[in-house]
Amino acid sequence: MIEYRQVHKRFDHPVLAGVDLTVESGEMFALFGPSGTGKSVLLKTTIALVTPDRGDVRIDGESVYYGGDGALERARRKVGYVFQNAALFDSFNVFDNVGMGIPEDQLKRMPRMELARRVWNALELVNLEPDEVLSKIPSELSGGMRKRVGIARAIIGRPEILLWDEPTTGLDPINTAAVERLIVRLSDNLEVTSLVVTHDIEGGLLICDRVAMLDAGRLRFCGTPDEFRRSDDPVVQAFQDRAAAERALDIGEPR
Numbered sequence: 220m221i222e223y224r225q226v227h228k229r230f231d232h233p234v235l236a237g238v239d240l241t242v243e244s245g246e247m248f249a250l251f252g253p254s255g256t257g258k259s260v261l262l263k264t265t266i267a268l269v270t271p272d273r274g275d276v277r278i279d280g281e282s283v284y285y286g287g288d289g290a291l292e293r294a295r296r297k298v299g300y301v302f303q304n305a306a307l308f309d310s311f312n313v314f315d316n317v318g319m320g321i322p323e324d325q326l327k328r329m330p331r332m333e334l335a336r337r338v339w340n341a342l343e344l345v346n347l348e349p350d351e352v353l354s355k356i357p358s359e360l361s362g363g364m365r366k367r368v369g370i371a372r373a374i375i376g377r378p379e380i381l382l383w384d385e386p387t388t389g390l391d392p393i394n395t396a397a398v399e400r401l402i403v404r405l406s407d408n409l410e411v412t413s414l415v416v417t418h419d420i421e422g423g424l425l426i427c428d429r430v431a432m433l434d435a436g437r438l439r440f441c442g443t444p445d446e447f448r449r450s451d452d453p454v455v456q457a458f459q460d461r462a463a464a465e466r467a468l469d470i471g472e473p474r
């Protein structure tokens with residue numbers, strides 16, 4: 220379970236102004252919101268990739284920020300993070316990039332054969348052919364393949380929680396659908412809690428148990444996909460209308 224409690228963050232302007240949100244264990248949860256409202260920043264506060272100015276995050280009841288020695292480390296071990304642009308290391312091959320998802324202390328003690336087996340399994344789980352990609356560097360892969368390598372790195376450490384930062388952004392419709400199927404399959408097979416930040420509202424509503432919408436640094440909506448669709452909040456409605464119009468433009472439908 221992930222609990223965000225009164226999370227505040229400002230950079231040169233206020234971004235998060237007291238976000239309260241609970242994602243239950245085993246849940247598949249999507250976070251929506253207009254561009255620049257702090258969705259990625261909130262995701263990053265989960266494991267202190269961004270540190271909140273105020274507030275706390277609790278994972279399975281343990282405070283990430285006030286839990287004392289080792290709390291952040293324990294949180295990071297439980298979480299796999301799928302970065303927006305895959306964030307692979309350009310000069311390392313796929314084997315090394317995926318292997319980096321294993322915590323360093325475990326990696327040091329791990330026999331090479333065991334590491335190879337884990338990397339192989341992780342690549343198979345994301346539908347990549349290990350033989351074909353292991354020795355390639357990221358620039359030799361397509362955008363969709365790089366995303367999958369990033370996902371393999373996130374799952375190789377056997378996380379209990381997967382955080383997905385815009386996993387389908389920049390992908391064509393076919394790859395988008397494939398990655399969405401992958402999110403569902405991995406979340407089911409690995410029995411993880413998934414929190415997905417996405418602009419793909421339709422996809423998020425289709426695959427998630429609950430969704431939330433962030434607006435102006437605060438949670439504007441939290442509920443089931445059905446409740447979201449039927450919300451009479453004008454801000455939520457306007458957001459959905461805008462998303463639908465953008466989608467229609469994307470896929471060339473008449474507006």
Ligand SMILES: Nc1ncnc2c1ncn2[C@@H]1O[C@H](COP(=O)(O)OP(=O)(O)OP(=O)(O)O)[C@@H](O)[C@H]1O
Pocket residue numbers: 230231234252253254255256257258259260261
């Ligand atoms: N490290 C940082 N330093 C300064 N400003 C930052 C930093 N990270 C994020 N911001 C700012 O915080 C705001 C929220 O950014 P964030 O990436 O969380 O938005 P978002 O809701 O995920 O948007 P998008 O949907 O466009 O990705 C933006 O104004 C962004 O410029």
